[in-house]
Amino acid sequence: MKKLLLGNEAIARGAYEAGVKVSAAYPGTPSTEISESIAKYAEVYAEWAPNEKVAAEVAIGASISGVRSMCCMKHVGLNVAADPLFTCAYTGVGGGLVAVVADDPGLYSSQNEQDTRLIAKAAMIPVIEPSDSAEAKEFMKRAFELSEKYDTPIILRSTTRLSHSQGIVELLDRTEIEDKPYEKRVDKYVMMPGMAKKRHLYVEDRLNRMAADMATDPINRIEYGDKKVGFITSGIAYQYVKEAMPEASVLKLGLVNPLPEALIRSFAANVEKIYVFEELEPVIEEKVRAMGIKVIGKEIFTRQGEYSANLLRKAVLGVEEYEAPMAGLPARPPVLCPGCPHRSTFSVMKKLKLHVIGDIGCYTLGAVPPVSVIETTICMGSSISTLHGVEKAKGKDYIKNWVCVIGDSTFLHTGVNSLINSAYNKSSGTVVILDNSTTGMTGHQDHAATGKNLKGEPAPAIDLVELCHAIGVKRVRTVSAFDRYALTAALKEETQADELSVIICQAPCVLLKGNVFKSKVFVNSEKCIGCGACITCGCPALAKSDKKAKINPEMCNGCGLCASFCKFGALEKKEVIK
Amino acid sequence: MNVNIMIVGVGGQGTLLTSRILGGIAIEKGYDVKLSEVHGMAQRGGSVVTFVRYGDKVREPIVEEGQADVLIAFERLEAARYHHFLKKGGVMIVNDVVIEPITVISGAATYPVDVLDSLEDKYRIVKVDANKIAEEVGNQRVFNTVVLGVAARHMDVEKDVWLKVIENTVPSKTVEINKKAFLTGLGA
Numbered sequence A: 001m002k003k004l005l006l007g008n009e010a011i012a013r014g015a016y017e018a019g020v021k022v023s024a025a026y027p028g029t030p031s032t033e034i035s036e037s038i039a040k041y042a043e044v045y046a047e048w049a050p051n052e053k054v055a056a057e058v059a060i061g062a063s064i065s066g067v068r069s070m071c072c073m074k075h076v077g078l079n080v081a082a083d084p085l086f087t088c089a090y091t092g093v094g095g096g097l098v099a100v101v102a103d104d105p106g107l108y109s110s111q112n113e114q115d116t117r118l119i120a121k122a123a124m125i126p127v128i129e130p131s132d133s134a135e136a137k138e139f140m141k142r143a144f145e146l147s148e149k150y151d152t153p154i155i156l157r158s159t160t161r162l163s164h165s166q167g168i169v170e171l172l173d174r175t176e177i178e179d180k181p182y183e184k185r186v187d188k189y190v191m192m193p194g195m196a197k198k199r200h201l202y203v204e205d206r207l208n209r210m211a212a213d214m215a216t217d218p219i220n221r222i223e224y225g226d227k228k229v230g231f232i233t234s235g236i237a238y239q240y241v242k243e244a245m246p247e248a249s250v251l252k253l254g255l256v257n258p259l260p261e262a263l264i265r266s267f268a269a270n271v272e273k274i275y276v277f278e279e280l281e282p283v284i285e286e287k288v289r290a291m292g293i294k295v296i297g298k299e300i301f302t303r304q305g306e307y308s309a310n311l312l313r314k315a316v317l318g319v320e321e322y323e324a325p326m327a328g329l330p331a332r333p334p335v336l337c338p339g340c341p342h343r344s345t346f347s348v349m350k351k352l353k354l355h356v357i358g359d360i361g362c363y364t365l366g367a368v369p370p371v372s373v374i375e376t377t378i379c380m381g382s383s384i385s386t387l388h389g390v391e392k393a394k395g396k397d398y399i400k401n402w403v404c405v406i407g408d409s410t411f412l413h414t415g416v417n418s419l420i421n422s423a424y425n426k427s428s429g430t431v432v433i434l435d436n437s438t439t440g441m442t443g444h445q446d447h448a449a450t451g452k453n454l455k456g457e458p459a460p461a462i463d464l465v466e467l468c469h470a471i472g473v474k475r476v477r478t479v480s481a482f483d484r485y486a487l488t489a490a491l492k493e494e495t496q497a498d499e500l501s502v503i504i505c506q507a508p509c510v511l512l513k514g515n516v517f518k519s520k521v522f523v524n525s526e527k528c529i530g531c532g533a534c535i536t537c538g539c540p541a542l543a544k545s546d547k548k549a550k551i552n553p554e555m556c557n558g559c560g561l562c563a564s565f566c567k568f569g570a571l572e573k574k575e576v577i578k
Numbered sequence B: 001m002n003v004n005i006m007i008v009g010v011g012g013q014g015t016l017l018t019s020r021i022l023g024g025i026a027i028e029k030g031y032d033v034k035l036s037e038v039h040g041m042a043q044r045g046g047s048v049v050t051f052v053r054y055g056d057k058v059r060e061p062i063v064e065e066g067q068a069d070v071l072i073a074f075e076r077l078e079a080a081r082y083h084h085f086l087k088k089g090g091v092m093i094v095n096d097v098v099i100e101p102i103t104v105i106s107g108a109a110t111y112p113v114d115v116l117d118s119l120e121d122k123y124r125i126v127k128v129d130a131n132k133i134a135e136e137v138g139n140q141r142v143f144n145t146v147v148l149g150v151a152a153r154h155m156d157v158e159k160d161v162w163l164k165v166i167e168n169t170v171p172s173k174t175v176e177i178n179k180k181a182f183l184t185g186l187g188a
Helices: A007-017 A032-038 A052-064 A075-091 A116-123 A133-150 A193-213 A236-244 A261-270 A283-290 A309-317 A341-351 A362-367 A382-394 A408-424 A464-471 A484-496 B015-028 B076-081 B130-137 B140-152 B159-169 B172-186
Strands: A002-006 A022-025 A045-048 A069-074 A097-103 A154-159 A165-170 A221-223 A226-234 A248-253 A255-257 A273-277 A355-357 A374-376 A402-407 A430-435 A475-480 A501-506 A519-523 A542-545 A548-551 A571-575 B003-010 B032-036 B047-055 B068-073 B086-095 B124-128
Touching: A002 A007, A002 A133, A002 B015, A007 A032, A007 A097, A007 A133, A007 A154, A007 A165, A022 A032, A022 A052, A032 A045, A032 A069, A052 A069, A052 A075, A052 A097, A069 A075, A075 A097, A075 A116, A075 A193, A097 A133, A116 A154, A116 A255, A116 A283, A133 A154, A133 A165, A133 A193, A165 B015, A221 A261, A226 A236, A226 A261, A226 A283, A236 A248, A236 A273, A236 A309, A248 A261, A255 A283, A261 A283, A273 A283, A341 A362, A341 A402, A341 A430, A341 A484, A341 A501, A355 A382, A362 A374, A362 A402, A382 A402, A382 A408, A382 A430, A402 A408, A402 A484, A408 A430, A408 A464, A430 A484, A464 A475, A464 A501, A475 A484, A484 A501, A519 A548, B003 B015, B003 B076, B015 B032, B015 B047, B015 B140, B015 B159, B068 B076, B068 B140, B076 B086, B086 B140, B124 B140, B130 B140, B130 B172, B140 B159, B140 B172, B159 B172
Parallel strands: A022 A045, A022 A069, A069 A097, A097 A154, A226 A248, A226 A273, A355 A374, A355 A402, A402 A430, A430 A501, A475 A501, B003 B068, B068 B086, B086 B124
Antiparallel strands: A002 A165, A165 B032, A221 A248, A519 A571, A542 A548, B003 B047, B032 B047
């Protein structure tokens, strides 16, 4: 049967067909749908782990026990999972093990644009890279075979465009793979110096063998056309080459680490002028140059952002035949949703003129106008320890008007370790957990405090208050995100306290299923003087029309935040019958 | 030759559903097809773009500047923002409603109300107040299917194929109202 599948769904399908039995992940755009998709197959055990390191270790355990397993993450998640994966490169696998890593060229939803291939090179883990949905499924199956054949974890690298594009995929049945018998192998699975030295040599030999074998493997292929111009390319960039210059010769690399030297030499010997066309860093290019082959690459193709056929045409053919965009149009940046509890929380912090250390989530939008309260965002879980660092550098008094904010899912990801550090090292900081009962930005995934798991089954829910107490934080309190009065009091009190405190700011994400809003806010135009104070709350449901406030009833979720900005009682929250 | 369709709008307006219906049409007609979508951060009320390309063999999954045969815009400003993606002789279907971006609401910018006027000479522009029509049909939320119906007037696909794909794509509870919305847009 043929079906249109997202790249991510195709990756999940490939794993399913390959007989994968265990999958673990933490959500992260653009990788999230892989896990959501694989969870639908009853034959596969799939879970949300609190972070990517845990997910990788779960997959490693499953692999050692003898079954095919996988873990999935976005590019920055690989940093979190790097510790186990770097050493897993030494131990090798039992059952096939694939780490799916999705990069984000163009930064659609990320804090950096790092290239997974560079990390994989450092880890000495082979990387394969598909160019569309159909190939994503095929390569996923190949990845498990190669993992077992070469006794290595494999990284399957995707990018946002591949993960979030749909293409036609031929669905096949699942092949049940017999579990490999578990073997106690201290030389292979206990990585202490004596064993690891030997495995390091094995890893080097493995990469060399693989590079040689893959020169004739169909995963890499040459498509000769016009031999005057050729491209060495991989992944989605291959599609752009075929689109822009279908007549050119192409060396399409499916395996991008290690690179098949013999094949590259043979291509170079047959083609006059060679371009290396790869998104992000010049990984292939540097290798080819080091082989003494003259190529054109990053001197004309950018390291930043996504590629396209037009980008290639412009750089290689010098044509730019399309019209310019219209100048001066108002931008439409993403905003916190109408009714978002974060907006209410931030409005209080803004009023109190607090410095706010941020973290990763929807609430990162609190850094930009009109909210403009967040001052730093680094990585998952960083807020608590960053604030701790400010305090230790500048002293307790310096942070009396500072707080950090972190979402519930991000707190459980890696914020917990930071809070342990703050408690242990006698911080006096104020930590605000923005508890909206979900992993919001990635599209509402459950986590260890929501009471449900990836399969949608009931699961134990961590009590965040108890957790903070157990860590040693004495001052822990909960407050409704929409109770601005109580939140103001809590923030004033806790920032002045000489002890570490946690304020858990609660209100479910406005987009969560089952979160029904029974009210809407209406403008009483007799009372409204058109001062615009309500507009400053930054809700996209508000506007001004004929010198009065106007509320879009389709967008309003009735949170009432705007009404609390009005001194004239002109905004009235009323129950609406649905 | 491939058919290139671009759907633009504001995050939350349902561009994904529309592109998936178009993907279904391509499959039904036996074409190769690729769609490209936006997920994550960019969806939160921001400007969103999805692409549909179908034909004998589709390579890149995106539609680029000067290539769109049809530009479906769910909002006026977004139509203007992406007008240059249309090819010469392409048609723009605009749900002619105004959703003010936060930059306008906060007073940092002004909404260019007559933004489409200067484009009238260059392209075929079909304007429709789909929100109003959808309300008349019975549910404001199916405005995107109304717009799709208008777009279908400019595409070479039989009515029955559209209706079959809509039935297979939209949530089962909303099949009837979506069909009604589509037919109203189509003018059939």
